[in-house]
Amino acid sequence: MKKLIVLLLAFAMVGAVSAQVTTAVALSGGITLVNDAGQSAFARDGSGYDTITFKGSEKDGKYGFSVGYKNVLNDAAANTFGGLNSWNAWYKGQYAKITLGNTSNGTFRAYLAKYWKTAFGRASYIAGTESYGISAESTTLGDLIVGVYLPVPEAATNSVDMFKNMNFGVKYTMKDVGFAQAYVDLHTGDNKVSGGFTYTGVKNFTGYVATELALDATKYSFGVAAKYTGIDKLALLAQASDIINAGVNSFDVYAEAGYDVTDAIFASAWGKFKSTGSAFSAGAFVDYSFANGLTLEANGSYDVAAAALAADLTLYYGVSF
Amino acid sequence: MFIWAAFSVFSLLAISCASTPQNDPALPAIEITIASPDEIRQFGIKQGENPYLEPTSLLKGKLNEFLILKIHFNLMERSKVSIIAQSMKEDGSEAGRFYTAKDFAAFWDQRDIYTEDENPYGNTKLITIQRSCLPSLDFFQNSGARDYYLPLVSSYPIPRPAKIYVQVAPSSGESVVFNYLLE
Numbered sequence: 001m002k003k004l005i006v007l008l009l010a011f012a013m014v015g016a017v018s019a020q021v022t023t024a025v026a027l028s029g030g031i032t033l034v035n036d037a038g039q040s041a042f043a044r045d046g047s048g049y050d051t052i053t054f055k056g057s058e059k060d061g062k063y064g065f066s067v068g069y070k071n072v073l074n075d076a077a078a079n080t081f082g083g084l085n086s087w088n089a090w091y092k093g094q095y096a097k098i099t100l101g102n103t104s105n106g107t108f109r110a111y112l113a114k115y116w117k118t119a120f121g122r123a124s125y126i127a128g129t130e131s132y133g134i135s136a137e138s139t140t141l142g143d144l145i146v147g148v149y150l151p152v153p154e155a156a157t158n159s160v161d162m163f164k165n166m167n168f169g170v171k172y173t174m175k176d177v178g179f180a181q182a183y184v185d186l187h188t189g190d191n192k193v194s195g196g197f198t199y200t201g202v203k204n205f206t207g208y209v210a211t212e213l214a215l216d217a218t219k220y221s222f223g224v225a226a227k228y229t230g231i232d233k234l235a236l237l238a239q240a241s242d243i244i245n246a247g248v249n250s251f252d253v254y255a256e257a258g259y260d261v262t263d264a265i266f267a268s269a270w271g272k273f274k275s276t277g278s279a280f281s282a283g284a285f286v287d288y289s290f291a292n293g294l295t296l297e298a299n300g301s302y303d304v305a306a307a308a309l310a311a312d313l314t315l316y317y318g319v320s321f
Numbered sequence: 322m323f324i325w326a327a328f329s330v331f332s333l334l335a336i337s338c339a340s341t342p343q344n345d346p347a348l349p350a351i352e353i354t355i356a357s358p359d360e361i362r363q364f365g366i367k368q369g370e371n372p373y374l375e376p377t378s379l380l381k382g383k384l385n386e387f388l389i390l391k392i393h394f395n396l397m398e399r400s401k402v403s404i405i406a407q408s409m410k411e412d413g414s415e416a417g418r419f420y421t422a423k424d425f426a427a428f429w430d431q432r433d434i435y436t437e438d439e440n441p442y443g444n445t446k447l448i449t450i451q452r453s454c455l456p457s458l459d460f461f462q463n464s465g466a467r468d469y470y471l472p473l474v475s476s477y478p479i480p481r482p483a484k485i486y487v488q489v490a491p492s493s494g495e496s497v498v499f500n501y502l503l504e
Contacts, residue, residue, distance in 0.1 A: 024376075026434035057431050061424070064431060111444050122443075175456055176463065200452040263366050289367065292377040293434070318369065318434045318441075319379040 108169030110196020204230030417475030
């Protein structure tokens with residue numbers, strides 16, 4: 001932990017004294033202060049860990065790097081500090097942006113509005129045995145971006161076989177309409193095809209469609225979402241996904257209405273239905289944001305099928321240094 | 322089936338509520354102003370969702386300062402638009418940098434607190450940038466009313482005094498010049 005703090009401060013100092021580089025050091029996570037059973041837990045919402053990220057780039061954005069660690073604040077034996085979450089270095093040349101390391105297919109992933117609210121909310125991340133490699137994305141084709149990713153596994157692999165696991169992506173932005181993304185992942189065991197479209201052609205309305213076909217796993221996912229923010233400080237969201245996994249179909253639907261009570265307070269009510277077990281749940285939460293990145297959230301929900309009431313008070317932090 | 326039908330109805334209602342404004346011949350073809358706080362807040366009031374709010378540090382406060390310009394188009398016909406945008410300190414050097422959509426997205430990619438896989442706001446910032454930020458310094462613009470936002474980005478604070486100069490030249494009419502002294 002001491003090494004981490006020294007590294008963090010040194011890194012932040014470099015950014016503070018030099019006009020030739022930009023740096024960013026950020027920490028994010030959450031602490032459940034208390035739940036309805038009177039228990040507390042240090043866990044980030046959803047993924048269950050905190051992260052610290054270091055990013056740096058040359059002032060004109062020609063080259064840079066990103067390093068992320070997880071579980072930096074967790075002393076439990078199973079989650080010792082040093083869990084490298086991601087790292088990569090990148091260079092933006094005349095024709096392409098080249099990224100080396102633990103990279104991603106971020107440019108080509110299709111998203112729904114609140115991807116974590118339904119079983120399928122976005123296309124897959126490059127992960128597991130194919131998470132290290134080299135990616136190239138075009139920079140000179142205007143509204144079109146094409147990309148290729150070559151996984152270079154940590155375990156020695158036949159070089160020719162590596163090419164059989166390549167990924168290909170494409171993104172096209174249509175001015176005043178939206179953008180479309182697609183990628184193909186040829187990695188053995190995956191063989192995925194993904195595509196999506198985000199519609200931004202009308203003020204205050206955003207429409208989302210995303211789909212992913214995992215051919216080896218015979219899993220087909222499809223999702224849609226619509227978000228409308230045209231009524232005062234109200235934000236309306238509806239999102240649904242449908243998954244056919246090995247011939248078994250399931251779907252879920254999520255709807256939310258949120259309101260900015262003040263600049264610091266956001267209140268929201270939601271409902272969710274899952275076809276598996278015909279489970280319906282509903283709830284509400286209130287966020288209070290303060291101190292440049294801290295949010296205190298009070299949650300309450302009711303699961304109709306289980307006839308169970310749940311509540312918690314959680315502090316989320318997403319702060320830069 | 323019912324779910325997809327409900328989605329379609331919701332989407333159609335939302336789209337029909339938000340009609341696209343037509344051009345108004347009584348108004349100027351192009352207007353350049355400094356975006357008001359309310360215009361900036363229409364994209365959200367949280368740091369995590371609104372790309373036009375400066376990144377802030379827990380201890381140091383603002384890391385960058387933005388000056389957001391609004392360019393309102395009210396064109397009678399589809400036109401090619403060319404833009405010159407400059408910011409200058411007293412000594413003649415650059416006071417900050419104007420970002421169009423692709424570069425502004427790259428700016429945020431380097432400063433966002435969250436990694437791509439863990440961002441609780443998803444790609445909200447990216448969508449807002451693609452929806453509202455000036456697409457480039459040379460582009461075709463359709464007829465009708467349309468607002469774009471052009472951020473000037475500097476380390477905090479923007480050196481003052483700074484001269485801001487923006488010229489917007491449509492192929493279908495006369496150029497419009499915006500001069501502003503930031504003090």
